[in-house]
Amino acid sequence: MTRSHETSLRTYLLTRLALAIPTVLILLTMVFLLMRVAPGNPIQAALGGHVPQAQIAKREHRAGYDRPILTQYVEYLKDALTLNLGNSLTDHTPVTSIITDNGAATVELTVAAFLVAVVVGVSIGLVAGRYRDTPWDVGGRLFGIIIYAAPVFFLGFLAQLVFADLLGWLPVSGRASPEVTATLSQHTHFFLIDTLINGDFNAFWDCVLHLILPATTLGLVTSGVIIRLVRVNLMQTMKGDYVEAARARGVRERRVVIHHAFRNALVPVVTVAGLQLALLLGGAILTEETFNWPGIGAQLVRYLNERDYIAVQGIITVFALAVVAVSVLIDLVNAFIDPRVRYS
């Protein structure tokens, strides 16, 4: 890499990181405001039925809900940036514990779904783009549209019905069977990794089986965008001069497609796939609910139902920060692999 390349990359990185600061600030402000414009008294709602007013006032004071809104906002920003997210109102669990205990499940699901999305999306997109206007192309496009339009919970229920209920091949829900969960000694909270560390291959396989349905469901929904993008990009790059040149040199068609057209078609896919990774976090909430997957999304729904605004605010804050982090990371990867990005 030349000196000017290094300078341009460094400048781009610093600019992108600097831009992340106002993004985070705007996100945190939105989370804070949204949590407070909801009607009703969240403390009373979280405590449920017939709670004396004195108890409610005590809890409000403890949660800082009785202070001026500006003071609450400043406190919230300070706490969010130091990752001091408080304790949930309903079960008094530290929000950071909720994140660490359940975050690994969400990451495990998201990464597996992302792999499914990329493998399915790129493969089908490649075939559809390569065999344009053939039944393969039509089939691939149709699949992409239908799968993208299908709600994740609908696809999930369908998968449960077929593979768990009718065929009995795969478990219906959860992260592992009850006994494996009960006996698993956890080091990283990532079950796949922990079972391997423990050298328990039966447990590892059990976890893989439990992961298949939720990851495939979430991954398939996400793959729709990738299918269409790969197909269109491949068709464009197939028209490129360098592809013609390769063909003219007598390079075999398969090699032309894979090594010349496809590689170049993948550059914009990286950007979109990265954004999809961030969106997958959102999709994970519905998938976790459908498959009883004990991740942060499932916890978010639980605390939403209980109107536990401290837990909800903490979880959404972490989600928002994660999305910003992934987005910055994707920009950096993009800049690294595509010089046009950092020079623009």
Next chain:
Amino acid sequence: MSQVRRLGIVAVLVGVLAAAVAGCGSSSGGNSVIIRGTTDQPVSYDPAGAYDLPSYDVIYALYQNLMTIPAGQSTPVPEAASKCEYTDNSNQTYQCTLKPNLKFSDGTPLTSKDVVFSFERNVKIADPNGGSSLLANMKSVEAKGPDTVIFHLKEPDATWPFILTTGSAAIVPDSYPADKLQSSNNVIGSGRYALQSYDPGTQTVLTKSDSYTGSDPAKNDKVIIQYYKTSSDLALALKNGEVNIAYRSLSPTDLDSLKNQSGIQIVSGNGIEIRYLVFNENLQPGATAAQKLAIRQAVAYTVDRQAIASKVYDGTVTPLYSMVPQGLKYATKPFDTLYGASPNVAKAKQTLEKAGVKTPVPMEIWYTPSHYGPVSADEYAEIRSQLNDSGLFNVTLKSTEWNQYSTAAFTDKYPVYQLGWFPDYPDADDYTASFYSKDSFLNDHYSNPEMEKLLAQEKASTNDSERAKAFSQIQDIGAKDAPTIPIWQGKQVAAAQDDIHGIELTFDPSFIFRYWLISKG
């Protein structure tokens, strides 16, 4: 890639898939591990923070109480105590002597100091989710030596031995925080099990405790309670062999689908869980007290409980004609006597006309769609159509989730609303004083001096015939005034693998799921 290599890879993949399929669904525990699947989520395993069935189920397994209700019985007997009795004539002083050598699961001894600490901290913490209200009649508690505890009660109370059997009266070590709840994954008791782990929303694991010194230790070594989101997931987990027992709550449809499944048994027993309608007397329709009473009575005449039980619940519940469910001592059927077992629209019409009520009576009825199971919507659609079809009512149904519902219902927001009740203790007092007292948690503004007098009488008396007479009158007045209308009483129903034994022993009116009685093989 050569053809042979490709074929080899395909063969390996097929082999791996076959192994996966073969391995799937075969992990429902060893001989001494019992896995129960449930859709019920606990709130807290600290007795000061729990007042709900799923929490109580685990609390009964982890802790001991001074008194307990043995399986199949309905009268409290000593558990951690060797003897408990009233020591005065007015039933206001209650003394218990502890059994010797009681130990918590961490090996520390259980003494009268721990008992006093447990009760005092429960009252002091007064957690909104806890059952400290059950101890409202306790003036003070004192330790007399290492093994004697004396309760001083504010008013004469024959139900105190029952109160001592509730999950909220479980004995905790004095190492617990005195002014706040102990974390649920770090609890210690002297019961038959110790807590191995608790992962909210996923599972609770209990292991047999070596420190338990009681006479009937657990018949299994480990219990795993696995939580499911929906009844259908739970039913499927049982079908696939992931759990041994599916209990609370399988929908009627899922229960039906399991009935003919080979290797699965359906176990049912007496249940005293009830559902009922509440009328807020300040908000319900009717211009005068007489009109309001007539409207309540007309609803009681019109509701077809049998149709609800058969059409909505497929016979898994039975019609209820008193707030005191059948199976409990002193239960009668005053709603049957007064209003009949079947709907009587003519009588309902006559009652409304006599009070000068214009028909159809507009009525807003509220229910909560998930807290009492997914069938609530069907149940209330049925009630609406029964009332509307009579031509006497024009019902509008409204619903909201439990958190908002439980706040609004008890704070004068809903004119007529659905509620359910599980027993705190299996005594008719729990099903009458809770609803008919002027200080009832229902906040329905019902008040009847005669009722108050009778409630005080039954509470103060340990005499069986006196209590029977009082409860009979209480139920009659309750049916005549109809501040609440009983709808149905649920059975306890579980589906389990064929080789699971002991569930039938624990299905009794106390509603305690006694894990220690369950065995496999």
